[in-house]
Amino acid sequence: MDTSLNYATLLEITSNYVFFYPLVMTHVWMIGALLYYLKWERVQPATIKLAHYPPVSILLPCHNEGDNIYETIGWLLQQDYPTFEIVAINDGSTDDTGELLDHLCTLHPRLRVVHLAENQGKAMAMCVGALLSNSDYLVCIDGDALLEVDACTWLMSHFVHPHVGAVTGNPRIRNRSTLLGKIQVGEFSSIVGLIKRAQRVYGRIFSVSGVVAAFRKSALAEVNFWTADMITEDVDVTWKLQRAGWDVRFEPKAKCWILMPETFAGLWKQRLRWAQGGSEVFLRNIGIFLHWNQRHMWLMFLELAASLVWVYATVSLAVVAVAAFLLGHAPALGPWHLVLSTQNTFFVLIISSLVQFSFGLYLDSHYEKNLWKTYLWIIWYPFLYWMMITCATFVGFPKALFKKKGQRAIWTSPDRGFKS
Structure with a gap:
């Protein structure tokens, strides 16, 4: 068995999943939001x-x-x-x-x-x-x-x-x-x-x-x-x-x-809590497939599972890329090449995200004036927030997994920034 070939195949599958999952979901959300707008919001x-x-x-x-x-x-x-x-x-x-x-x-x-x-x-x-x-x-x-x-x-x-x-x-x-x-x-x-x-x-x-x-x-x-x-x-x-x-x-x-x-400290604390909460819901509902009368929730659970897999696949790919770079792999050889080969897909993902941002801002501009002024800032979302959300979920899932059963979730005072 050629282990190097299997390793490269696994890495390519992981790389494709990391880049194509958010691309597919971006279009799923946009199509759904468009249908919502046409069916209810427009009238x-x-x-x-x-x-x-x-x-x-x-x-x-x-x-x-x-x-x-x-x-x-x-x-x-x-x-x-x-x-x-x-x-x-x-x-x-x-x-x-x-x-x-x-x-x-x-x-x-x-x-x-x-x-x-x-x-x-x-x-x-x-x-x-x-x-x-x-x-x-x-x-x-x-x-x-x-x-x-x-x-x-x-x-x-x-x-x-x-x-x-x-x-x-x-x-x-x-x-x-x-x-x-x-x-x-x-x-x-x-x-x-x-x-x-x-x-x-x-x-x-x-x-x-x-x-x-x-x-x-x-x-x-x-x-x-x-x-x-x-x-x-x-x-x-x-x-x-x-x-x-x-x-x-x-x-x-x-x-x-x-x-x-x-x-950043306040934002990290908030997103870590959200990530842990989503993981807790995943773990608490993991037996949902045993209940046929709750099949209406199966797709929602699978999407949650897919997002968790995406986080750990992204982290794994990043570790491989860094390791390949430190070990001196040439860009055209080895696993580093597989990471770089996704650059065109990454460009498509960014363009799709910008289209999604435009459509979302258009929908909510009916409820808030001058919302388009935020577009200049939202373009930083893919770089800043994807990284933070990935890290928060990577840390939050183990916190949910090893949380003491029955431990009550009490208040902590949040960082709310400044009013304007």
Whole structure:
């Protein structure tokens, strides 16, 4: 057996997978988003009125949100929705969040406050809020988010369909004073929004946005609400609802303005958490193929598995390339040649990504003016973010694999950068 030939063949297969997988998925997402636009978004009215406005409970889990809580609740109180309450859950804050909430509670009768003595994590805080809420429908946002005045109406418009269990909104980034902030503005339009549109067409959404989502309480009760030991409770609850047969939708007009990290350290911490959370969901749902009645989730699981394989294939290829270079292989010989031979494919991938960015920005330009100004910055996404996401997943999967069973995911104060 010619081991060198087998090695070269394996390396070529790995190299092709590394470059063709994102190329194929780019076109899958663009085609799906185009179908979404043609089927729903293009004909959607600018404003909406509901025939019936069922009461809504807005859950606001808080941990050390003293700097943001006044602004966040101020925006919530302006909701253009006739019947709603705000349930703020102070989850063991060590700053003045509790005192500020108590003061706001005396001023605004729509606001109720629950204090948890210890930091028990966002999932547990929302479970407590859901159980204490008075409504059959929940709108959940983060303690530093600003919800657009018509967001509840747009989210609730989907619940006229009895099979809808959750609706995810459209997060928009409001801090963009640095290069990282500007890149993330483009990312949420050309990557996150585009993928959610496509997933809605293909039938299953990977995750609601934890910062803005609405739920039917009976659907949550059926799946035992949020899971306290999952580091990304939003991904986990989305999978649980869809595995139980509930439909999850995306509503781009339900906008919510959010703060995102604007330092590399903060961004790495956030993406590592996301990567670990996705890996935890992968491991928890690995037996899904044993259930024929959940075959509607098989493709979603296979795509998640394929993305994890892509990360480790990319890292392996990088290690081989570096090793080949250090060992002095000529560019035309050995494994280094196989890596370089993909340069044309890489160029095609970059062009496809730029087309995807353009299309995503066009779709979201209906909801945010001057979005095209971020295009100059989003072109750095392939170089900066692919590398960070790959590294985060490479580290995050082992963290999920060896995580202590039942370990509760508690809050840590995020790096939110600067408001602008």
